[in-house]
Amino acid sequence: MHERSEQELTDADMDVGAGGASGEPAVLDSVVHLHELPDHYGFAYFVRDEGQADVQTPSGHVVANSMPVVPRVVLGERIVWVPVVSSDCCTGHRFQLLLNSSDEVLGFIECFVNATTVHRVAFVHANYSVAARAAGLVDRASLTEYNSPTNHYQKLKNMLDTLPASEVYLPVHEIATGPALHHELGAPLHIHPSHARNPTAPMAAAVWKRVCLEVNAIWDVARAATDAHNRSEVMRSGLS
Numbered sequence: 036m037h038e039r040s041e042q043e044l045t046d047a048d049m050d051v052g053a054g055g056a057s058g059e060p061a062v063l064d065s066v067v068h069l070h071e072l073p074d075h076y077g078f079a080y081f082v083r084d085e086g087q088a089d090v091q092t093p094s095g096h097v098v099a100n101s102m103p104v105v106p107r108v109v110l111g112e113r114i115v116w117v118p119v120v121s122s123d124c125c126t127g128h129r130f131q132l133l134l135n136s137s138d139e140v141l142g143f144i145e146c147f148v149n150a151t152t153v154h155r156v157a158f159v160h161a162n163y164s165v166a167a168r169a170a171g172l173v174d175r176a177s178l179t180e181y182n183s184p185t186n187h188y189q190k191l192k193n194m195l196d197t198l199p200a201s202e203v204y205l206p207v208h209e210i211a212t213g214p215a216l217h218h219e220l221g222a223p224l225h226i227h228p229s230h231a232r233n234p235t236a237p238m239a240a241a242v243w244k245r246v247c248l249e250v251n252a253i254w255d256v257a258r259a260a261t262d263a264h265n266r267s268e269v270m271r272s273g274l275s
Contacts, residue, residue: 044109048251051073051188053157061099062098062100062101062239062272063090063092063098063099063101063268063269063272063274064100064101064268065083065100065101065102065103065104065205065264065268066090066100066103066104066264066265066268066269067081067103067104067205067261067264067265068090068100068103068104068106069106069258069261069262069265070086070091071105071106071108072088072106072108072211072213073108073110073213074214075109075110075112075213075214075215076108076109076111076214076215076221077109077110077111077140077142077213077215077216078108078109078111078112078132078144078158078210078211078212078213078215078216079106079107079108079109079210079211079213080106080107080158080160080173080174080176080177080179080210080211081104081105081106081107081176081206081207081209081211082104082105082107082131082174082176082207083104083105083205083207084101084102084103084104084105085102085171086102086103087100087101087102087103087123088100088103088105088158090103092269092274095275096274098272098274099255104205104207104242106211107137107176107177108213109132109141109142109158109160110132110134110141110215111132111133111134111141111142111213111215112133112134112135112215112222113132113133113134113135113222113223113225113262114130114131114132114133114196114215114221114222114223114224114243115130115131115133115140115224115225115226115227116128116129116130116131116223116224116225116226116227116230116236116239116243117129117131117227117230118230118233118235118236119145119147119214121147123146123147123154124149125147125149125154125155126147126148126149126235126238126242127145127146127147127235128145128146128147128148128238128239128242128243129143129144129145129267130143130144130145130146130224130243130246131143132144132215132222139161140159140161141161142159142160143159143161144156144157144158144159144216144246144250145157145159145197146242146246148238148242148245151245153183153184153185153242153245153246153249154182154183154248155180155181155182155183156180156181156184156246156249157179157180157181158178158179158180158210159178160173160177160178161176162176163175163177163178163260176207176208177254179208179210181210181250181253183250184246184250184252184253185249188249188252188256189254190255191209191256191257192256193219195256195260198253198260203267203268204257204260204261204263204264205261205264205266206257206260206261209253209254210250210253210254211254211257211258212247212250212251212253212254216247216250216251217247217251217268218244218247218248219244221247224240224243225240226239228267
């Protein structure tokens with residue numbers, strides 16, 4: 036499956052490849068393993084494996100999926116806020132994801148806001164470091180950033196609205212947001228006790244709500260496009 040170069044994808048922050056021709060063998064190509072997302076999680080990024088993996092189609096067939104796109108999941112049952120050093124007249128906020136049974140930080144979401152505008156959101160896996168990514172020891176997507184989630188949403192939506200039928204979308208530059216990131220029904224938000232008196236602590240709940248709304252909107256669009264790609268690939272292979 037042909038992919039556009041990274042330079043072509045800079046503005047859209049997406050991944051595109053050429054669709055398969057009719058009559059090809061019944062082997063799937065680059066189906067996204069959304070079924071591997073658990074019922075309860077914080078967020079997940081996606082990577083494209085070079086091998087094959089078995090996947091079950093809606094009709095019950097178990098077939099090979101070449102170069103599957105698989106999620107790397109970060110769990111989270113509670114969210115703990117800590118401040119981040121501000122920059123460029125923005126306030127910094129870090130929302131750590133933890134399990135109820137442990138104080139180990141599994142990942143975090145870092146954002147910078149000015150008034151009601153979210154300027155940057157970064158999703159970071161606990162194993163990420165600059166050195167580790169440079170050395171190829173962790174996935175590149177273990178740090179995934181939206182520089183202005185509102186703009187990212189609009190560019191992604193515009194791209195998908197005009198995507199040619201011969202091309203497909205893969206969510207390797209987007210984040211799947213889990214139930215923990217629902218701003219009202221998700222994981223409870225706590226202020227870290229050592230930062231309770233920080234002057235930006237009272238902003239945490241409002242910032243968290245805004246961030247959740249914006250990143251969930253991105254995933255809603257990406258999820259719909261991913262579902263469409265998976266359905267199209269199953270139909271192309273004659274397995275629907």
